[in-house]
Amino acid sequence: MNRMPKSATLELNPALLEAAKFDQEPQWFADLRQAAWDQAPDLALPDFAKINYRHWPLLDFAASGTANETVPAEIAAQQDEYNFVSVSNATVKLTLPADLAAQGVVFCDLATAVKEHGDLLQQYLLTKAIKADEDRLTAVNAALMTTGFFLYVPANVTIKAPISILQVQDSRQASNFVSHSVIVGGDNSNFQVLQRVTTVGEEKNPASLAVEVITLPGSHVKFSSLDSLGEQTHAYFNRRGHLERDSEIDWTMGVLNDGNTIADFDSDLKGAGSHAEVQTVAISTGKQTQGIDTSVTNYGKHSEGNILQRGVLLEKSALVFNGVGKIIHGAHGAQAQQENRILMLSPEARGDANPILLIDENDVIAGHAASVGRVDQGQMYYLMSRGLTKEVAQRLVILGFLGVVLSEIPVASVRDQMIAMIERKLINGQRAE
């Protein structure tokens, strides 16, 4: 047998598929895995404009891994704040308030969903938002998924408090983190989800994380995420919304990983009057590269999609925002706006903000703005002339720059967490400079 594949372009070891299987998988699910597995080698890697990630070990999965059953202390300490906590493939905590269960809300880990809510899951898993055969990375995610969650909120149910999820990628040893989650908002439902993804340990590992959000007519989902995977983790993210008539998703995503990352954040505005707000904050430090493709596709008449992204670069890092606005023929009265701005703090950093508009309809409103700039020295001088150190002044300017996104975050606790994480990342990055 060949050595372990070392790059995203090599063949996969069949033992991986065996190892990924849940106990007593139903046939439909086993078939789904197998089909994806069979297709993967023939599918192309997805394109991320201006990012060459092909040599990253994104598919360099561990052939066998012994799971570490102990929950790290720093994770245990945060457990109370979350409804769901998983470390690697193990679900450590899962709570659903009784009144929600009584209303028919389903919330469980992926393995449980496959086993106990197969009929429901089967309707939405890789059928509407993401398709397994889109490209090699979606196929591998589908074939090897071993963790994730399923949240189903039935029609007309409103949930006030956010459902919060903490997923920990375990890099205390070689291990695979292939997560696939599905969120379904039933007709006219209304709720919020927070997904935190973080790493423990320093081993070099790949991570593949997909989230599908399907909003049925009239529903409204606020989805927030805070990603802080480790420096040695090579990560692929795919978060995709499928929006039906008059539904809305408000995405707020903090891409604050320490390692190389490619991320695909898409919203398919399928239904008439559907609406997506996509807000992203990304910070790159050290030598890392993060490439973020954010796209909104208007299919539905009078659908509206707005992208607002802010990125900050320190040290020798790179960050690319590709904002794709696509308006499909027939989407009369559609609106697509995007604004991507990047601030570079170091002369060695490389930032790129590319708006891409593909419009195939006439009576639409579309626009874009993009910029890549440096910190204004006049502003720095003014702040420092009041006694602020260079570091504090820089952080204020950066937080000010990110402010348009941060102030829009609908959930106050998420906003505070995001700001705290940004500050920590900036402080670490500044220390290294």
Place this chain on the structure above:
Amino acid sequence: MATLKVTDLHVSVSDDEEKTQREILKGVNLTLNTGETHAIMGPNGTGKSTLSETIMGNPNYIVTKGDVTLDGESILGKPVDERARAGLFLAMQYPAEIKGITNAEFMRAAINARRPEDDPISIRAFLKELDKNIGVLNMSDEMTERYLNEGFSGGEKKRNEILQLMMIKPKFAILDEIDSGLDIDALQVVAKGVNEMASPDFGMLMITHYQRLLNYIHPDQVHVMMDGRIVKTGDFSLAQELEAKGYAGLRDELGLDVNLVDDDVPTGNGDE
């Protein structure tokens, strides 16, 4: 008592395009003690802001000769933030605008920059002080929650500089044309704020074009600057004399060989 001393200061600015340096200050001497208020007057383009910015530590100004000391110790090697924490403050002629940072948040950061890291000012103490000072300056609460100077009118910016001065309480303040752009009522309000700062532990250098400001904030000494030098020092009466004679008159009386921008203006054309 603390002392800010400028000795034989020569300062150049560099012209990036022509790669040349131009000397702006040509040997300035000045001693300011806490408890004193000095005024500098002088024609446009003579180097008054250059002097202020150089004392504060603006990196665009290159000191080619001379020294600036605080209590005998040279501050020229220190970056602007260290000078600020050592007790200097410059109310700027053209304050920067910064989006995304609120005025209040900025002032709190400035106060905390002077305190030990583990002992920041309490929100209550900060707000109490802020309330008091915006009261003195007739400012609205809303101004403190707006982004730093963003969209502020000329007069609001000046008031905001004085608000920062009152919150930070430095040892020495340089006020660069704090009166320009202020209407007559606003001038009195700002002067009231500045006068509240008066103490044996506070020294002030005011740059102004108009004697009017000096009616409200009384200087102990008045310096006249021309062509990068202080050419005459006196008391309040020097300001009155200037108002009567104009800069050209003073220049001719002193027998200086200096070109003034508005040389053809008849003498005695003050603003009254």
